[in-house]
Amino acid sequence: MRERDNETSQDVDNGVLERTDNLETTGIGIVDGTTAQIDLNLPVLADDDDDYVDEDDLPPVVHDGEPASADAAEEHTAPESEAEAPDDIVDAEVVSTPTGATPTGVTRRAIHHPAGPDKHALERVRGVRVEEEPLQSRRLDQLAADRETPELLTADRLIDRSRVAAPEPEGVWQRFVYGATLRRVILEDSPRVRARKELDRRISAPLTGGAKFVPVLSRKGGVGKTSVTTLLGMALADAREDRIIAVDANPDRGTLAERIERRSGKTVRDLVRARAEVTGFNDLSAIVARDETRLDILASDADPHLSEAFSDRDYHDVAAIAAHYYSIVLTDSGTGIVHSVMDATLELADQLLIVAGRSVDEAKLASETLSWLETNGYSELARNAVVVLNTSRPGASLIKPSELESHFRTRVRAVVTIPYDAHIATGGPISFRDLAGATRLAARELAAVVVEGLRTPGSGR
Known part of the structure; x- marks a missing residue:
């Protein structure tokens, strides 16, 4: 026994203790019956060190200076960098504490290397982890402030x-x-x-706020309403990147589909029947017909009796589908202004086009249409409408064009004149490339005026 005490007294000077099984995580037992706590100022661990310690990562319990088993000691041997860490310790302070007292401070070294798989030690580790989370969150917030969003990767910034x-x-x-x-x-x-x-x-200016509906109206047949709808749609589709569609809502057998070369053989009635089966644009493209300018046409029924059955509810169903896949929806309306489909058309309208011919009665009907709109709850649509003076007959007219334009400019936002074109007057399919230069320019000017009206706040309903 005395020989063992002598060995102990010699080892104390070198920091070797006789027993360690009765120690706390940060406590060191000394043979003379007292307990001392050593508070070490260790180097700060790297930021990527995890403060959480799993039970499997804890070293084995040591009895009388020997590990519980050779395998466990080998498994939990500290890395070389951690084993050499005590060499960096400077000015270790020894604080005397009564035997059995709980230490008041826990060092980071004690957290990462507890004396054994003590349940209370694990709880203390988790507690310290929770306390340090706010500091970690603040660091992440600072990093997030410097992060760039994908929207900053623009062509202007990246392209040389x-x-x-x-x-x-x-x-x-x-x-x-x-x-x-x-x-x-x-x-x-x-x-x-x-x-x-x-x-x-x-013409290609972007539009916001969902699909825009533009009905084309005329209370008199033969003034070129369908031709104007076709020209406007072609001019829009030719210059814009989004999709444009023209819907024939004429209850008296509309001829909109006959103004383009390609036909699908389907009508608005087919779309109404198959509306529940339209789950993508491919389903819709099988019903509409597409022009060379990328204008899509939805034809009306050839049988007037079937067309008459096309109601306002049917138009709402068609409009809902069209609004899902197109940016601008043109509607070639009939001459009956009190028809049920006309009510639905006006309810959805963002801008109106009124087509007038170059004769006294045609001009008067167009002006009366504006008066009817103003007195039936569509005064704003009337004020922001566009009047199209279409020349459907060749030769000089006895009507003074300046007087017509002067009258309508007092009532609407803009007036556009479409010149006579023999290619349109044939009544057959219209090729936008084969139009006369003046006609194509007038159609493009009309498209620009319509887009500007759709982009202006308050110009619609």
Whole structure:
């Protein structure tokens, strides 16, 4: 016994203790009957060290300086970096504490290396982890403030414009200079080209707020209402990237589908019957017909009796489907302004087009239509409407065009004139590329005016 005490007294100076099984996590037992707590100032652990300690990661219980088993000791041997950590300890302070007292402080070293798989030690580790979570959250908030969202990856930011080849200029002289200088000199566009690009910009301006409905009205047949609907739809579809559709809602056998080359053989009645089966655009594309400008046409029934059965409820069903897949929905309405489908058309309208011919009675009917709208709850639609003066007959008219325009400009937002075109007057399919330059320009101007009206707040219902 004395020999063992002598060995103990020699080992105390070197920090070797006789027994450690009765120690707390941060307590050190000394042979003389007292207990001392050693508070160590260790280096701060790396940020990626986990404060949570699993029971399987705890070292085995040590009895009389020997591990419980050789395998367990080997399994839980500390890494070399941790074993050498005590060499960095500076100014360890010894604080005397009565035997059996609970230490008041727990070091990070004690947390990561408790003396044994003590349940209370695990609870203390979890408790410290909870206390440190606010600090960790603050660090994450600071990092989140510096993070960029995907919306910041724009083409203007990422593309090196100095390495992007400029588009080839338009015009004979501009192209000659561009090629002769090895694509180094680009002359300014001609006034005509600049005007065309500006018109493209106006037509292709983005629209917000869901699908826009634009009915085309006329209380007199033969003024070119269906032709105007077709021209407007082609001009929009040719310049815009989104989808455009024109719906024939004429109860008296509309001819909208006959104004394009391609036909599907389906009508609005087929869409009403199959509305529950339309789950994607492919289902809808099998019913509509598409023009070369990407304008989609939904034809009316050829039988007037079936067309008459097309009700306001049916129109709402068709409009709901069209609004899901198209940005602009044009409606070729009939001449009956009190028809039930007309009520549904006006309820959904964002902007109106009133087509008038160049005769006294045609102009008077168009003006009376505006008066009816103003007195039946659609005064705002009437004020923001567009009147289209369509020339459906060749030759000079006895009607003064300036007087017509002057009258309607006092009542509506804009007036657009469509010149006579023999290609349209045939009554057959219309090819947008085969139109006269003045007619195509007038159709594009009409499209730009309509888009500007749809983009203006308060211009609709």
